[in-house]
Each structure stands twice: as C-alpha cells, then as structure tokens.
Amino acid sequence: xxxxxxxxxxxxxxxxxxxxxxxxxxxxxxxxxxxxxxxxxxxxxxxxxxxxxxxxxxxxxxxxxxxxxxxxxxxxxxxxxxxxxxxxxxxxxxxxxxxxxxxxxxxxxx
Amino acid sequence: xxxxxxxxxxxxxxxxxxxxxxxxxxxxxxxxxxxxxxxxxxxxxxxxxxxxxxxxxxxxxxxxxxxxxxxxxxxxxxxxxxxxxxxxxxxxxxxxxxxxxxxxxxxxxxxxxxxxx
Numbered sequence: 001x002x003x004x005x006x007x008x009x010x011x012x013x014x015x016x017x018x019x020x021x022x023x024x025x026x027x028x029x030x031x032x033x034x035x036x037x038x039x040x041x042x043x044x045x046x047x048x049x050x051x052x053x054x055x056x057x058x059x060x061x062x063x064x065x066x067x068x069x070x071x072x073x074x075x076x077x078x079x080x081x082x083x084x085x086x087x088x089x090x091x092x093x094x095x096x097x098x099x100x101x102x103x104x105x106x107x108x109x110x
Numbered sequence: 111x112x113x114x115x116x117x118x119x120x121x122x123x124x125x126x127x128x129x130x131x132x133x134x135x136x137x138x139x140x141x142x143x144x145x146x147x148x149x150x151x152x153x154x155x156x157x158x159x160x161x162x163x164x165x166x167x168x169x170x171x172x173x174x175x176x177x178x179x180x181x182x183x184x185x186x187x188x189x190x191x192x193x194x195x196x197x198x199x200x201x202x203x204x205x206x207x208x209x210x211x212x213x214x215x216x217x218x219x220x221x222x223x224x225x226x227x
Contacts, residue, residue, distance in 0.1 A: 006154075034212035045114070046205070046217040057215075089155060093212045097143050097162070098169070103154035 003028065004090050004102035011108040012080045020105045022073040022090030028100050034093035035073040037066055040104075041086045050075065077107065085109045112136035112216055114206050119221030126196050126225070132189040132206030132218055139187050143209035146180060146191045149220065150202040158204070159191060173199070196225045 005023045012018040022035070029035055037050040048057055050066040053073065063084075066075045073092070077084050090102040118130040130146070145160040159180040161168045168180050179192040189206050201224050208216040 004154075032212070036213040038214075038217070043219070045219040048213070048215055048217075051210075051213040051215070091155075091214060096169075097160060097167075097209065099145070099157055099214060101147070101155035101157070 003094075003100035004092060006088075006090060006102040006105045008103070009106045009108065011110055012077075013110045014080055014082065016080050017076055017078045018080060018107055019074055019076045020088055020090075020107070022075070022092075022102050024071050024073075024092055024100065026071065028092040028094040029068060029073055030071045032093045032095070033068065035066070035068055036091045037064075037073075037075045038089050038091070039084075039086045040089060046089065080109050082109050112208075114208065114216060114218035116204065116206055116218040116221040119204065119223045121224045121226065122196055123227050124196060124198055124225055128193045128196065128223060130191040130193065130204055130206075130221055130223075132191075134187045134189070134208075137208075138184075139182055139189055140184050144180075144182070144189050145207045145209060145214065146189075147205045147207050147214075147217075148200075148202040149205065155205075160209070161189070193223070196223075198225050201225050 010018045035053045038046040038048045040046040049060045053068045054066045063078045088105045113135045116132045146158040161180045177195045181190045203220040205220045206218045207214045
C-alpha cells in the first residue's frame, strides 16, 4: 500500500491556485527533508517537478511551489493553466535507499 | 536526453511469469541505484524492488519477495524484473526509475501487467 496520503482530487479555474497535501509519518516526511513531487500525464513518463521539499527542477515554472511542516508536505500550483491538468504524486525518502509514495491527486482545471 | 523505456508487460494467467525490461539511454545504469515501482489505479504507487550500483544490494517488497528478481545487464544498459508465480494482485503498471540520491529523478513511461484467468 502507498504510505503517503493525498486527497484523490483537486480542482480550480484557470488562474486560480490549488494546494495538494501529502501526509506521512515520522519515518519519512517527519524525519527527512527529501520530499519530491511529480506530475503525471497518463500514458507518459512521470516528471519530477519538486525535490528536496521545495526545490524546483530546471525548467519548471515558478507557479509550482512546495513546502513541508511536520509530517505533511504541500504542493501549490498558482495561476492554473490547462496543461497543469494531470495526476500529482508526492514521494519521500524513508532511509536505506527506500522511498514511499503518495496515493496521487488528480488535478482538474475547470 | 536521459531516458528510460520499459517493455515486457502483458496479460498472463495466475501462476505465470513475465520478464520486464527497462532500457536506459543517455546515462549508464550502473552509476545509479535503480527501482521498479508499481502503480495501481486508485491505490497510488508502491516500491517493488531496487538494486544498488554494485548489484550486491537488492531489496524487495514483502509481497513480491521470493517471486520477483531484479537484475541489470550492463552490456545492454538494461534493467530487468523477472516476475514468477504471478498473482492477480500483481496487476498494475510497472515503472523503472532512477535514484538521484534522496529522490527519484527519472521515470519511464511504464509497462502494463495484467494477471487474470
């Protein structure tokens, strides 16, 4: 089973913001500042957009931002655009080269 | 451009076997820890197996241990996952993924395994 809990869906109109939460435990998000987020358009390879909690990968628009507090990480997409409609997953390092992943959130642009 | 391309997914009966492959281009597999991750619709992602750079350290999720084997062919720069004694619950899309030290930085597009009678 996926260990990190995410809301199944989120939505917003173009230009609005959506925030996705990702809740783990002491053993992952609570201990390590190695949370990443990736965007997945079905049928394509998932694309990492955030790593190390809040660092954007090269080429990722600054509309994407992320943070962490306690056992919960969050991804915010500001100024929603049609191409942002996708599934978003979080992931956390959990020690010994192991990772845990989220349940995924489907973002819909209304 | 670094890329991972999986293949080998298929429809198979319970108890059957499959061998998944993941060809890497743009980089050398042996320079990285590599993972296989399974996606099940509605359930998210779960780590299935991983292998270290030296192939001396492999890890398997409890639900596949003893049935799946991860390996690497350096000559062809290919990661494999041998899947034996397949169960219905092994159904899903399998991704190979590259470890960039504390985060997975590259994913393939996935290959779909369906186990059904």
